[in-house]
Amino acid sequence: MKFLLHSHFPAGHAYPMQAVAQALVARGHDVVWLTSADNEARVRATGAAFVATQAIASVDAPLMRENATGLFGTRHVQLEQRMDAQVADYRAVLQGFRPDALLVDVLPHGARALHELGEIPVYATLGVIPLYGSTANAPLPGSGECPPTSWFSLLVNAMRHALNRWAVFPLLLRPAINRQRVSLGLRGLPCREPPEYFAYSPHLHVQASSRTLEFSQDAGSQQHRQHTTYVGPLVTRPAATTSEDLPSWWSEVLSHERVIGITQGTLAMNPTSLIIPSIEALHDEPGTLLVVVSPHMKEIESRVGSPSNVRLAEWLPYHLLLPRLSLLITNGGYGSITQALSHKVPLLCAGQSEDKRDTAARVVWAGVGIDLKTDNPSPGQVRMAARQILNDKGYQARAQRRGDELNSLGGAERACDCLEELVETAAIRS
Numbered sequence: 317m318k319f320l321l322h323s324h325f326p327a328g329h330a331y332p333m334q335a336v337a338q339a340l341v342a343r344g345h346d347v348v349w350l351t352s353a354d355n356e357a358r359v360r361a362t363g364a365a366f367v368a369t370q371a372i373a374s375v376d377a378p379l380m381r382e383n384a385t386g387l388f389g390t391r392h393v394q395l396e397q398r399m400d401a402q403v404a405d406y407r408a409v410l411q412g413f414r415p416d417a418l419l420v421d422v423l424p425h426g427a428r429a430l431h432e433l434g435e436i437p438v439y440a441t442l443g444v445i446p447l448y449g450s451t452a453n454a455p456l457p458g459s460g461e462c463p464p465t466s467w468f469s470l471l472v473n474a475m476r477h478a479l480n481r482w483a484v485f486p487l488l489l490r491p492a493i494n495r496q497r498v499s500l501g502l503r504g505l506p507c508r509e510p511p512e513y514f515a516y517s518p519h520l521h522v523q524a525s526s527r528t529l530e531f532s533q534d535a536g537s538q539q540h541r542q543h544t545t546y547v548g549p550l551v552t553r554p555a556a557t558t559s560e561d562l563p564s565w566w567s568e569v570l571s572h573e574r575v576i577g578i579t580q581g582t583l584a585m586n587p588t589s590l591i592i593p594s595i596e597a598l599h600d601e602p603g604t605l606l607v608v609v610s611p612h613m614k615e616i617e618s619r620v621g622s623p624s625n626v627r628l629a630e631w632l633p634y635h636l637l638l639p640r641l642s643l644l645i646t647n648g649g650y651g652s653i654t655q656a657l658s659h660k661v662p663l664l665c666a667g668q669s670e671d672k673r674d675t676a677a678r679v680v681w682a683g684v685g686i687d688l689k690t691d692n693p694s695p696g697q698v699r700m701a702a703r704q705i706l707n708d709k710g711y712q713a714r715a716q717r718r719g720d721e722l723n724s725l726g727g728a729e730r731a732c733d734c735l736e737e738l739v740e741t742a743a744i745r746s
Contacts, residue, residue, distance in 0.1 A: 317345045317346070317736065318346045318347075318413065318414065318416050319345055319346070319347050319348070319415055319417055319418075319419060320349075320350065320406070320409060320410075320413065320415035320419070320436075321333055321336070321347060321349040321350065321351075321419045321420075322349075322350045322351065322402075322405075322406070322418065322420045322421070322427075323349070323420075323421050323442075324351075324376075324385065324421055325351065325369075325373075325376050325379075327355070328444065328650070328651055329385075329421050329422070329444050330351060330355045330358050331550075331551075331651055332421075332444045332524050332549075332651060333349070333351075333421060333442060333550075334358050334359075334362055335550040335551050335728040336419065336728050336732065336735075337349055337359070337363075337364045338361075338362040338552050338728065339728040339731070340364075340735070341362055341363040341364055342363075343732060346413075347362070347363075347364035347365065348364065348365045348367055348409060348413050349362070349365065349366060349367070350367045350368075350369060350372075350405060350406070351366075351367075351369060352369055352373060352376065352380075353368045353369075353373070361552075362552075367409055369405050370405055370408070371400070371402075371404040371405050372402060375394070379394070385670055387422060387671065388457065388458050388671065395423075395492040396492050397496075398423060398425065398426075399425040399426050399429060399497070400496050400499070401426075402425065402429075403429055403430060403496075405426075406418070406426055406427070406430055406435075406436075407430075410435060415436060415437075416438075416742070416743070417436070417437065417439065417440060417735060417739050417742070418431075418436050418439040418440070419441070419442055419735065420439065420440075421442045421444050422444070422515075423515075424439060424515070424516070425493050425496075427439035427441075427517070428517075429496075429497060429502060432502055433500065433501070433502065437742045437746065438519050438742040439519065440517050440521065440522065440735060440738055441515070441516045441517040441522070442522050443516070443521060443522060443523035443524055444524055444650060444651065445650050445670075445674075446530070446671055446675055446678060447523050447525070448511075448515065448674075449512070449536055450477055450510050450511045450512060450535070450537075451477070451533065451534060451535075451536050452464075452471075452473055453473070454473075454477070454531070454533045454536075455473070455531070455674070456473075456476055456477070457671075458671070458674065459673070459674070459677075460668070460677050460687075461677055462531070462677050462680060463531050463681070480511065481510075489514065490505050493505060510535070510536040510537040510540075512535050512539075513537065513540075516535075516544070518539035518540060519738060520543050520735070521540060521544045521545070522731045522735075523544060523546050523547070524547060524549060524550045524650075524651070525650075525654050525722070526546050526548060526718070526722050526725060527546050528682065529654070529657075529678050529681075529718065530546070530678065531678070531681060545730070545731075545734050546725055547726050547727055547730040547731045548654070548658065548721075548722040548723060548724070548725035548726065548730075549654040549655045549658045549722060549727060550727060550731065551634075551635070551658075554633060554635045557633055562632075562636075563627070563629050568627065569605065569607060569637070569640050570640065572640075574706070575604075575607055575640050575641050575642060576605070576606050576607070576641065576642060576643045576645060576702065577608075577645065578591055578595070578609070578610075578644075578646075579591075579609045579610065579644070579646050580610060580646070580647045586612075587612045587615055587616050589647070589666075589691050590646075590647050590667075590691070590692075590693065591608055592616060592619055593692070593693055593697075593698055594608075594645050594693075594695075594698050595608065595616070595620045595623065596620065596695040597695035597702065598698070598699060598702060599620070599626055601699075601702075604625060605625050605627065606623075606625055607627050607629070607632070607637065607641075608626060608627070608628050609629050609631065609637070610628070610630070613628045613629075634655055638658075638661055639659050641656070641659070642661070642662075642706060643661065643664060643702060644661050644662075645663075645664045645702065646665060646666075646667070647665070647666055647667030647672055648667035648673075648687075649672065650675050653675050653678070653679060657682075657718045657719050657722055658723055659719060660712070660718075660719035660720075661715060662685050662705050662711040662714075662715045663679050663685030663686075664686055664688070664698070664702055664705060665679055665686070665688065666687075666688040666690055666691065666692075666693045666697075666698070668689070668690060668691045673687075682718055683710070683711070683714040684714050684715040685715075686701045686704065686705060688701060
């Protein structure tokens with residue numbers, strides 16, 4: 317089969333798509349992956365053919381300069397030219413490659429347009445950020461909330477969804493998309509269409525998590541309820557690691573009874589917001605080894621010195637580090653959270669940008685960690701929350717249950733099964 321993949325530019329979006337590409341190539345499929353130029357090495361490592369975005373890259377350039385994804389906040393501004401850019405870049409690929417299916421991670425408007433025009437057989441979406449529903453018990457995107465627990469809060473949430481569906485979408489989001497659809501000869505988006513159609517494919521949506529972590533919520537669309545699959549974390553098969561690839565102090569990690577990992581993900585990486593307060597909070601914690609993973613090692617050292625229980629690394633293989641941890645302190649990227657839980661590690665989250673507050677809400681809902689509800693916690697906040705998690709065995713027990721669930725869902729191999737089934741079904745219907 318032939319697959320065209322398209323991932324948004326941030327590394328946090330490329331990593332899960334990389335796992336899918338790797339698995340598809342291993343099965344003998346022809347894979348072309350369209351993404352930003354700085355992801356080329358990740359693409360080529362899978363054996364997929366790399367194509368750099370052109371028109372899309374122009375739309376993304378301001379976001380890249382601001383370290384933003386464009387998925388939250390003033391979304392309508394980011395949609396003004398995006399669908400036209402997607403269609404242009406997709407059509408450039410289609411001149412020499414005719415895919416059986418297109419897989420896109422976010423903002424699938426160009427994929428939908430080409431499907432309706434008959435230029436691609438079918439498209440699927442890949443969920444690499446929290447899953448957002450439109451029912452009364454589904455928290456709104458960017459709210460950082462858990463599902464309502466009282467009749468009053470359920471009513472309030474239902475009203476907010478109604479406002480979102482009948483005011484925000486028609487007045488801000490649909491017009492930006494419809495102008496581009498009309499230029500392609502398509503009708504505008506149906507007014508009564510559930511919001512799920514705006515973000516997810518009705519043919520197949522693959523969510524890189526579990527139903528439990530996503531509040532066990534149902535979609536507001538029957539199509540999406542039928543065609544949403546949870547596959548757990550999407551992680552590439554690890555390359556062989558030798559002792560030369562690991563820091564000289566790695567043996568301390570293997571022998572230490574309590575290891576805490578500290579990281580700030582791949583986008584919002586300023587170490588003064590979380591890493592440095594965490595070191596200040598725990599540098600003298602008895603019996604604890606802190607492992608900090610950050611490209612800003614020199615800045616961190618200049619600010620905190622060399623505490624005896626702190627080890628710094630620009631990079632470490634997560635499949636080796638996570639199983640050794642008693643706790644991961646993170647700003648709450650979706651991929652980091654699901655990977656940590658797959659290794660049964662409780663979480664301390666401190667991130668409010670983009671989708672991070674929504675990811676942290678899922679951590680709290682599942683009972684596997686604490687959300688500090690800030691980008692810039694104080695050392696005291698970190699110390700108190702870390703001790704609470706480490707001294708309460710319930711967090712570890714719940715993380716173990718969620719990890720078992722995530723690991724049972726099949727990962728990239730299950731995602732490939734679903735994509736193959738989608739292509740076969742589309743071929744029969746055609």
